[in-house]
Each structure stands twice: as structure tokens, then as C-alpha cells.
Amino acid sequence: MKYPIRVLLGAAALSIASLSAVAHGPVTPQAVDTRSLPPLGDKWRDENPYRGHPQALKVGTSAYNQNCARCHGLEAVSGGIAPDLRQLDKDCVTQKNAAKKAACFKEMDEYYLASVRKGKVRNGAVYMPPFEGVFNQEAMWAIKTYLDSRREAN
Numbered sequence: 001m002k003y004p005i006r007v008l009l010g011a012a013a014l015s016i017a018s019l020s021a022v023a024h025g026p027v028t029p030q031a032v033d034t035r036s037l038p039p040l041g042d043k044w045r046d047e048n049p050y051r052g053h054p055q056a057l058k059v060g061t062s063a064y065n066q067n068c069a070r071c072h073g074l075e076a077v078s079g080g081i082a083p084d085l086r087q088l089d090k091d092c093v094t095q096k097n098a099a100k101k102a103a104c105f106k107e108m109d110e111y112y113l114a115s116v117r118k119g120k121v122r123n124g125a126v127y128m129p130p131f132e133g134v135f136n137q138e139a140m141w142a143i144k145t146y147l148d149s150r151r152e153a154n
């Protein structure tokens, strides 16, 4: 054998550690400057008030890249670590009835907001950190506006 086993194990442990630091490490969230967006006040909205808003798209794109892409993938294309967020609203897209379609998007907005506010924590394991208290709702909805722009057509 070329290398003693201890060295090989050490190298493996090191690469696993650095991999998980990239994927799930405790990374400080990057502040999102939402001053250019219409303020939303303290009451949580149950639907994205910035749908299709160009400035929200801009703010959300950068906020996504800095805070979500490391787990959910660049341009929201998942590398398999976390769900592919382009597919979040996919069942709404194919809905033909206009009222049902609107209700579907609203329901997904609510689910999105709850996921981002509370994160994904099960049995003490943090799959995704909570963002409540880190981002204001302007930032959260701006990111949703970005995700809408990445939505899969069907």
C-alpha cells in the first residue's frame, strides 16, 4: 500500500468535513437591502405582493444567490442536496381553472413563507435554518419573486 491507512482515513474525514461545510455549514446569512422595495409593514402577507415586480426580482436574485444557492443550487437548479425550488409551484402551472390556479399559487406562497420563516427542523436536526428575524418579509417575498422567474414551465 502506498499510504498508511491512517493518512487515507484522515484525508477522507477532511474531505467529508469540507464538503459538509460547503453544503450545510454554519454560514452567516448575508443581509438583504430591501430599501428600494415598497415596504410591507409588520403583518405577514399570505401571498407574494411583489409578483412580477422588476426591482423585487433584482433584489431577490442577489439575495437567493447569497443565501439559498449553496443548498438549493445556482439559478435554483438543485444539485440534489435540497429540493429543486423551480418545481415548487409546478402543480399550479398546469391547473386550467383560473380560480383554482390562483388558489394554488396562494397556497404555495403560504407554504414557501412558512418554510423560510421557520426553516426545516426535524427531531433536532436542522435541514434548513430558519430565516425569521434574519430577513424581513420584503426580502423573503423578493426571493419568491426570483423563484417565480425560475419556475419550470410544466
Ligand code: HEC
Pocket (backbone or CB within 6 Å): 023, 024, 025, 064, 067, 068, 069, 070, 071, 072, 081, 082, 083, 084, 085, 088, 111, 112, 115, 116, 120, 127, 128, 129, 131, 143
Ligand atoms: C443549509 C442548507 C439550506 C439553506 C441555506 C436553505 N435551504 Fe431551503 N431547504 C433545505 C433542505 C435540506 C430542505 C428540505 C428539508 C426537508 O427535508 O424537509 C429545504 C426546503 C426548502 C423549502 C421547501 C421545499 C419543498 O419542496 O418542500 C423551501 C421553500 C426552501 N427550502 C426555501 C429556501 C430559501 C428561500 C432559502 C434562502 C433564503 C433556503 N431555502 C436556504 C436546505 C437549505
